[in-house]
Amino acid sequence: xxxxxxxxxxxxxxxxxxxxxxxxxxxxxxxxxxxxxxxxxxxxxxxxxxxxxxxxxxxxxxxxxxxxxxxxxxxxxxxxxxxxxxxxxxxxxxxxxxxxxxxxxxxxxxxxxxxxxxxxxxxxxxxxxxxxxxxxxxxxxxxxxxxxxxxxxxxxxxxxxxxxxxxxxxxxxxxxxxxxxxxxxxxxxxxxxxxxxxxxxxxxxxxxxxxxxxxxxxxxxxxxxxxxxxxxxxxxxxxxxxxxxxxxxxxxxxxxxxxxxxxxxxxxxxxxxxxxxxxxxxxxxxxxxxxxxxxxxxxxxxxxxxxxxxxxxxxxxxxxxxxxxxxxxxxxxxxxxxxxxxxxxxxxxxxxxxxxxxxxxxxxxxxxxxxxxxxxxxxxxxxxxxxxxxxxxxxxxxxxxxxxxxxx
Ligand code: UTP
Numbered sequence: 001x002x003x004x005x006x007x008x009x010x011x012x013x014x015x016x017x018x019x020x021x022x023x024x025x026x027x028x029x030x031x032x033x034x035x036x037x038x039x040x041x042x043x044x045x046x047x048x049x050x051x052x053x054x055x056x057x058x059x060x061x062x063x064x065x066x067x068x069x070x071x072x073x074x075x076x077x078x079x080x081x082x083x084x085x086x087x088x089x090x091x092x093x094x095x096x097x098x099x100x101x102x103x104x105x106x107x108x109x110x111x112x113x114x115x116x117x118x119x120x121x122x123x124x125x126x127x128x129x130x131x132x133x134x135x136x137x138x139x140x141x142x143x144x145x146x147x148x149x150x151x152x153x154x155x156x157x158x159x160x161x162x163x164x165x166x167x168x169x170x171x172x173x174x175x176x177x178x179x180x181x182x183x184x185x186x187x188x189x190x191x192x193x194x195x196x197x198x199x200x201x202x203x204x205x206x207x208x209x210x211x212x213x214x215x216x217x218x219x220x221x222x223x224x225x226x227x228x229x230x231x232x233x234x235x236x237x238x239x240x241x242x243x244x245x246x247x248x249x250x251x252x253x254x255x256x257x258x259x260x261x262x263x264x265x266x267x268x269x270x271x272x273x274x275x276x277x278x279x280x281x282x283x284x285x286x287x288x289x290x291x292x293x294x295x296x297x298x299x300x301x302x303x304x305x306x307x308x309x310x311x312x313x314x315x316x317x318x319x320x321x322x323x324x325x326x327x328x329x330x331x332x333x334x335x336x337x338x339x340x341x342x343x344x345x346x347x348x349x350x351x352x353x354x355x356x357x358x359x360x361x362x363x364x365x366x367x368x369x370x371x372x373x374x375x376x377x378x379x380x381x382x383x384x385x386x387x388x389x390x391x392x393x394x395x396x397x398x399x400x401x402x403x404x405x406x407x408x
Pocket of ligand 1: 100178202235
C-alpha cells in the first residue's frame, strides 16, 4: 500500500492521525506502518460508533450435564475409548497462549510464570506434565499446537527450546501465531503505540482455528490423522489435557463437541454457564441472565443453570472446518492501552482508556449443533491464575496444587 492509498483508506473513517509522524520515520518503519494500515479492519470501529451495545440473547433453556456420578459408573469404558483414540493420534491439544495476562501484569508470556516455591516449576512445564499423564497411559504422543501472539511468540518458542520442551517430543509440538486487532480510544480513534506503529493487541482466543489454518497446520492435522482438538487455557494449572475419559465420553455421546464444566459454587457465581439458546448449545455470562433464570431450580431443588465452563473444550475438526468462515461475534472490551499522546510521548494509563476487540472461543459453542456438558471436580481440575492476589491468583492456585499432591 502506498502513502496515498493509506490516506484514502483512513480519511473517510477519521483516522488520518495515524500518519501524523510518517515523515519522521525511516523507510523500514514507513513500510511497516503502511502494511499495518493495509491489514486494518476499519469496520471494527462501527461497533463503538454509537456506544457499545449488548448483544441480545435468544431463548434460554437448561442443558444438563453428564454428572460426576454418571461418569464414575462408566469411567472404564470411556477411558478405553479415549485410549484408542489417542493411540490412533485422533486427538490433538491446542494451548491458547496468545493472551497478554494484563490482570497479572507480567511482562513475559503467562506460561513462563514460575508457580514453584522450593523449586522452579513453570506454568508451561506443569501443563506438559499434565499432558504427559495421558501420553504415558496411552503410550502415544499427543500433537500439541501452541497459539502465541506477535507480542510473545519469540519469548515462548525460545523458552520451550531452552527447556528442551519440558521432556515433550518436540516433533509433536507446533507453534502458530494469532492475529492482532487495533485498539481505539473511547471516541473511536485508533491509538498509535509508537510513531510508526498502531496500538494493537491479540484479537481474542476465538480465532484460534482460523489462525491455525492460516499457519498451514491443517495439513499437519490431516497428515497425522487428528480428528479432534482439545482447546485449553494457559492459566489453569490443574488442567487435564486430552483427558481420556472426557474424550471417550464425547465420542460415546456422538456429539460434535464437549465442554468441561463445574457445578456452580453458588447461583450468583460469575461464570459463563453452558445451556441452550434457541435450542443450540451456548455459553451465557452471568450478567446476561435474569435473576429469575439464575435462581431457577428443578423439582429436586437443583439449579437448572448449574454448570459453569472452565475453558476446556473438545471440538471435532470436520465441524470446525465447516464453520471456519462464519462470522463470530466481536466483543468490545475496555482496557488500559499504552499510547502516544499529542506530544509524541508514550503514556501508560493506570485506568482503562479505550477499547480492544476480541472474538472468544466460547462463542464457537453456539455454532455447534450439540455439545456434551461433562462435569469435573472443581478442586481437582480448576485452578486458574488470573489475578495478582485473592480469587484465581497464584496463591489460590498453589494451595490447590498442593492439595492435589503437586510438589512445589
Ligand atoms: P483471558 O481471557 O484470561 O486473557 O484468556 P489473558 O490475556 O490471559 O488475561 P487478561 O484478561 O489480559 O488478564 C484466556 C485464555 O485465552 C488465551 C489466554 O492466553 C488464556 O489462555 N488468549 C486470550 C489468547 O490465546 N489470545 C487472546 O487474544 C486472548
